[in-house]
Amino acid sequence: MDIQTELETAHLLAAADTSILTTAVRPELVMERGEGMYLWDTDGKQYLDFVGGWAVTCLGHSPTVIQEALAKQSAALVHSSPSFYNKPMIQFAKLLTDVSGYDRAFFTSSGAEANEGAIKLARKHGSIHRGGAFEIITTVNGFHGRTLATMSATGKKLWEPLFAPKIPGFKHVPLNDLDACLAAINPYTCAIMLELVQGEGGVHAADVEYVRELRKICDDSGIMLIFDEIQTGFGRTGKLFAYEHYGVQADVMTLGKGIGGGFPLSAMLTKEAFNIFDVGDQGGTYTGQPLAMAVGQAVVQELIRLELPLNAEQQGCYILERLHQIADQYNLQHIRGKGLLLAFDLPEAVGPELVAACLQVGLLINAPNPLTIRLMPPLIVSKTDIDSMFDLLCCAMDSIF
Numbered sequence: 001m002d003i004q005t006e007l008e009t010a011h012l013l014a015a016a017d018t019s020i021l022t023t024a025v026r027p028e029l030v031m032e033r034g035e036g037m038y039l040w041d042t043d044g045k046q047y048l049d050f051v052g053g054w055a056v057t058c059l060g061h062s063p064t065v066i067q068e069a070l071a072k073q074s075a076a077l078v079h080s081s082p083s084f085y086n087k088p089m090i091q092f093a094k095l096l097t098d099v100s101g102y103d104r105a106f107f108t109s110s111g112a113e114a115n116e117g118a119i120k121l122a123r124k125h126g127s128i129h130r131g132g133a134f135e136i137i138t139t140v141n142g143f144h145g146r147t148l149a150t151m152s153a154t155g156k157k158l159w160e161p162l163f164a165p166k167i168p169g170f171k172h173v174p175l176n177d178l179d180a181c182l183a184a185i186n187p188y189t190c191a192i193m194l195e196l197v198q199g200e201g202g203v204h205a206a207d208v209e210y211v212r213e214l215r216k217i218c219d220d221s222g223i224m225l226i227f228d229e230i231q232t233g234f235g236r237t238g239k240l241f242a243y244e245h246y247g248v249q250a251d252v253m254t255l256g257k258g259i260g261g262g263f264p265l266s267a268m269l270t271k272e273a274f275n276i277f278d279v280g281d282q283g284g285t286y287t288g289q290p291l292a293m294a295v296g297q298a299v300v301q302e303l304i305r306l307e308l309p310l311n312a313e314q315q316g317c318y319i320l321e322r323l324h325q326i327a328d329q330y331n332l333q334h335i336r337g338k339g340l341l342l343a344f345d346l347p348e349a350v351g352p353e354l355v356a357a358c359l360q361v362g363l364l365i366n367a368p369n370p371l372t373i374r375l376m377p378p379l380i381v382s383k384t385d386i387d388s389m390f391d392l393l394c395c396a397m398d399s400i401f
């Protein structure tokens with residue numbers, strides 16, 4: 001590394017220190033470039049990415065299809081206005097409804113916004129069909145976003161005291177506890193909302209029987225069922241959508257992260273019967289934004305063309321196999337997950353230390369809590385990448401244990 005780049009990085013970090021609002025502790029490096037499975041910082045150091053931009057960069061970093069979609073669409077139309085249709089908006093809605101089994105799409109820019117839409121739709125449903133019911137049942141350790149309403153929906157203990165008063169009308173029940181869910185249902189309940197695999201909560205899957213029972217309960221009582229597939233959607237769990245593992249669909253499904261491959265984009269999909277907003281109930285300056293729509297279309301088409309859900313399933317199995325091989329040596333517990341949303345528990349609460357040691361040797365992994373390591377690489381990951389990951393991971397673990 002030459003002095004020039006070292007100075008530039010020091011300058012950037014000093015500026016970051018005084019100009020970026022403090023919301024996160026970030027390592028002392030600046031990401032500059034990405035390609036496929038790798039990122040490079042301003043000092044030219046290379047990182048093998050098993051965080052995948054937080055389960056986002058499904059096609060890897062800076063894929064050609066996104067570059068081309070952005071170049072083509074930005075030359076034609078960057079933005080029209082939410083009050084007009086535009087071509088990619090219609091084409092993308094058509095594509096999504098064709099591949100998802102849902103009928104209607106509403107587009108936003110972040111996962112939290114998609115969930116806000118679902119929460120509003122649930123309350124609308126309650127007001128029309130359940131006598132003004134407004135309560136939504138969500139799960140303990142579920143995660144739905146960082147707006148006030150989605151923080152209120154999120155079942156994270158640490159968040160409970162924050163930003164009081166919370167939005168009322170959310171009840172949290174333990175995942176996979178049907179009796180707890182039944183006990184929480186009352187005449188005020190308008191919806192049940194859950195992730196089929198809790199992502200931020202540490203990779204915990206809903207049981208098949210539990211989800212099927214929830215579907216039945218909702219059918220019998222006219223309660224709306226919402227699957228938050230923001231993390232599990234678009235091939236992450238080895239199917240295009242995680243609900244395919246369960247054989248039942250929700251009434252509403254929210255999507256984010258992988259849908260844009262790194263471009264800010266999210267969607268709420270609904271069944272026809274839930275096309276119940278009145279004009280003006282929901283909107284947003286960037287709904288159906290042409291650049292986002294063109295990118296989403298390109299990403300989803302490419303993901304299907306390359307059969308990445310299948311690759312996620314196969315490579316996920318290989319990662320699990322390799323994890324089981326080293327489990328005894330490093331005392332790894334509860335190896336779990338589906339496709340490329342995987343996790344294991346460490347013998348001690350040294351997650352942050354292990355993440356830092358991996359960063360040191362050029363590997364990005366995530367610790368959703370101090371005891372747990374989560375892997376969520378781009379869906380293009382190959383066996384060779386996985387072998388490289390294990391070399392780096394074991395090297396980092398040797399330095400800690």
Ligand SMILES: *Cc1c(COP(=O)(O)O)cnc(C)c1O
Nearest residue numbers: 110111112143144145199230231
């Ligand atoms: C990431 C995530 C969200 C929030 O998405 P943002 O784009 O950060 O707003 C919501 N639900 C789930 C399941 C997520 O993983």
